[in-house]
Amino acid sequence: MNKIIVYEHEDFKGLSKEFIADVPDLRSVDFGDCISSLKVIGQPWLGFHDPNYQGTVHAYEEGEHKHISMSNHISSLQLVTEDLEHPQITVYEHRNYEGASKVITEEINLTYGYFNDKASSHVVQKGAWLLYEHGNRGGWYYIAREGSKLPNYGPVFHFNDKCSHMYPLKGGRPTVTTKILWDCRKVESERDVVIDEINGINTTDFEQTFTTSSSRVYESVTSHSFRLKVPSLRIDESFNLSIDPKTNLTVEKGSIDSTVTIDKVEVTMPANIPPHSELCIQVIMKLITASTPVELIMTKNGKPKTEYGEYRSVSGRNIITKYTVKPIELKKNIQSQ
Incomplete structure (x- = not known):
């Protein structure tokens, strides 16, 4: 939305009015020759000394103008509607x-x-x-x-x-809306990483219950990053990329944002060890690297422009256990004695 908010006094004090379209005569809305500060959102505005866009003129770009040189001398306002992208x-x-x-x-x-x-x-x-x-x-x-x-x-x-x-003159900041195209998600690689290994030995003639612990809690880690498909594309303003209700990336000009989320995963490990056997429990994290295209719609002065980026994640949220049982060679030990 392109708009201007004008104030009666400096520092945005006193009476105020908001306009989204040209005003040929501010006296018709009871605000003539009394503007002393203003705020501009979006495209620049022109303030004229006389009604009907006549007389001395001053341009105001997006931002807050606590003090203006034409204080108490603006009689008409006009929105700059030109495309200011490639002057x-x-x-x-x-x-x-x-x-x-x-x-x-x-x-x-x-x-x-x-x-x-x-x-x-x-x-x-x-x-x-x-x-x-x-x-x-x-x-x-x-x-x-x-x-x-x-x-x-x-x-x-x-x-x-x-x-x-x-x-x-520079145009206002664009509004950026994002859409992650989950249907186009592509898994780039998968690999298993051993994050813990627990061993138990039963040298008796009877089955033994594994007693080290019945469960353990591990941290699962996911890293998130974003990059533009066109590296030279200029993003002047920051925007948020919502991955899920708990995770947001802040993308800013000249930077590639990344973040890491950590979850707790409880792994239950009930097991019995057969007689004369060794039990090995491996706790395995499955690391999945995936990329997903992101649609960026940048709207400036009512004109949308679509660009694309890429969201990448390296996720280790899936944690599993693998059991291996092997016999203990007691006979060899006896013969050696």
Whole structure:
């Protein structure tokens, strides 16, 4: 949801109102010329000095703005609806898109290059741009929006040969929903690991009850991890991947999250040892490595985009016992005596 919450006083105090659509005249909703702080969720908003989106304008990106430069001077609000994912603007040295040109796709400080204070016209291919009078986002700025063409900077806002910094507005954080495709789970490997071994020897002529213990408790361990199918895919925000009611992975930008869950498993070992026999009880953990595709739906400005990741687990939850009985060679011992 794209919305703006505006407040009467600084630091989000006083009366407040919430908007999800353009407001051409804030006086019509009894909130004209009184905004002193605001919060933006989703796409950026534009605040205008005059009604009907006229006069001085300031852009507000997603976040909390405790203090604003246009305090008590905003009369209309407009949501930026452009797709801000892949911004592009072409600036020209002369009027009417003539002379040398420069295609820009990211924030740039023109004072570091050869195009500083040279632009006289532009065409916006994608996104919404702030064109600053000075470097480092300094001075007055003009907002250039997608599809707009300005053939002459001079008479419009006396900006000819004065542009020194260009900044593309950023869209809000996407909402990420996940779905683990359990039906597509693939077992990569299985192996048995002996985690305990218990021995009992019966040298009598009678069957003996195994008395070391009737049961033991062991820890079963499962490791969980997640990775993106496309390593270069940029995830700007963290999201949770719910494995089960007890287990969640937190996936963040630039990190591969992993976690380990530990359970207690009680193994019952009732057994009798035959006469002149040795009993060996092996406690075996079955380790299963499996991978499962994960569908990621990233929604930004109402536009969903589907990507895929992979959830992997190495699970040792299955614990079993294996019994082996072998006779004791007492006859050889007697002969040797």
